[in-house]
Amino acid sequence: MQKISPLRSSIEAFNKFKAARLNKADKAQKTNQQSQTNPFGITFKGTVIQMDVFEKAEKVNENTQKAISLKEKMQNTGKLLASAWVGTINKFSSLKTNAIAFGNKIKDSTIAAAKKIRDFGNTKVEFDVFKYNVSRLQNKPVSELRTMLSNELQGVTNE
Amino acid sequence: MNNKRVKNIIEALGKHKDEESIEVLNELGTNCPIDEIREMTSKALIRKNTHRALELMIVNKGKGINDLSARVAMCAINELLALKDKQEAIKILDDTINMHSEKEVQDTARSVKALMSFSS
Numbered sequence: 001m002q003k004i005s006p007l008r009s010s011i012e013a014f015n016k017f018k019a020a021r022l023n024k025a026d027k028a029q030k031t032n033q034q035s036q037t038n039p040f041g042i043t044f045k046g047t048v049i050q051m052d053v054f055e056k057a058e059k060v061n062e063n064t065q066k067a068i069s070l071k072e073k074m075q076n077t078g079k080l081l082a083s084a085w086v087g088t089i090n091k092f093s094s095l096k097t098n099a100i101a102f103g104n105k106i107k108d109s110t111i112a113a114a115k116k117i118r119d120f121g122n123t124k125v126e127f128d129v130f131k132y133n134v135s136r137l138q139n140k141p142v143s144e145l146r147t148m149l150s151n152e153l154q155g156v157t158n159e
Numbered sequence: 160m161n162n163k164r165v166k167n168i169i170e171a172l173g174k175h176k177d178e179e180s181i182e183v184l185n186e187l188g189t190n191c192p193i194d195e196i197r198e199m200t201s202k203a204l205i206r207k208n209t210h211r212a213l214e215l216m217i218v219n220k221g222k223g224i225n226d227l228s229a230r231v232a233m234c235a236i237n238e239l240l241a242l243k244d245k246q247e248a249i250k251i252l253d254d255t256i257n258m259h260s261e262k263e264v265q266d267t268a269r270s271v272k273a274l275m276s277f278s279s
Contacts, residue, residue: 132164137171142179149168149187156165156193 166199173203181212189215189222197226198234205238210247217251217268218259224267236271240278249275 188200204212216223255268
């Protein structure tokens with residue numbers, strides 16, 4: 001029985017690997033050739049899609065195409081104008097509403113302010129905080145304090 | 160009752176430098192039938208910590224510590240206990256214990272003095 005040296009076995013393994021690589025490279029080249037029309041390799045259910053899929057099956061007549069595009073353009077322009085008109089109407093109506101609301105607000109606040117002023121005029125405001133402040137009272141003569149206290153106590157006892 | 164005004168006037172009289180303010184408080188405040196006002200007056204007079212003011216609150220029957228209302232009397236005693244300088248108050252209390260004609264007033268003064276000696 002022939003004994004296989006480790007060197008020979010490694011050379012054989014290398015040759016096998018080389019052959020497999022070449023085979024693989026060939027396959028890849030073939031696939032590339034096939035998918036030349038589809039450089040990004042877009043697939044549909046496992047099949048690589050070719051260029052003709054992206055193109056229209058029927059060639060459209062240029063004149064017809066122009067006519068259609070013109071018609072479409074006209075329609076689109078009409079739609080655009082209509083939407084612009086509707087937008088303008090909406091804008092005006094909202095402006096009108098806002099203006100009315102603003103006017104009403106001003107009216108209400110003016111009425112409230114006038115009422116407050118009237119009430120303020122009718123009320124007798126007593127600034128007790130200033131008049132009966134301890135430090136202020138302290139500086140007053142005792143006779144005045146006596147009068148004030150007796151008046152207050154008179155009011156308190158009568159209550 | 161406008162308590163705030165009365166309170167402020169009494170407080171102002173209590174802080175007033177004029178000695179006449181003591182007489183005003185004695186005349187109008189301590190003779191008032193309302194307990195609350197007598198209470199405020201007692202506080203104001205004791206806080207003055209002068210001989211005349213303390214004398215009014217300690218010696219007079221029915222005023223200050225001898226008030227018929229327990230609330231007013233207790234308030235006056237509390238105010239005496241809260242004084243920083245108790246010297247004048249103790250002197251007047253001693254005089255009251257030794258020389259006052261009324262036994263009731265003497266007893267009250269004795270009790271207050273005992274409390275003051277405990278608190279100081």
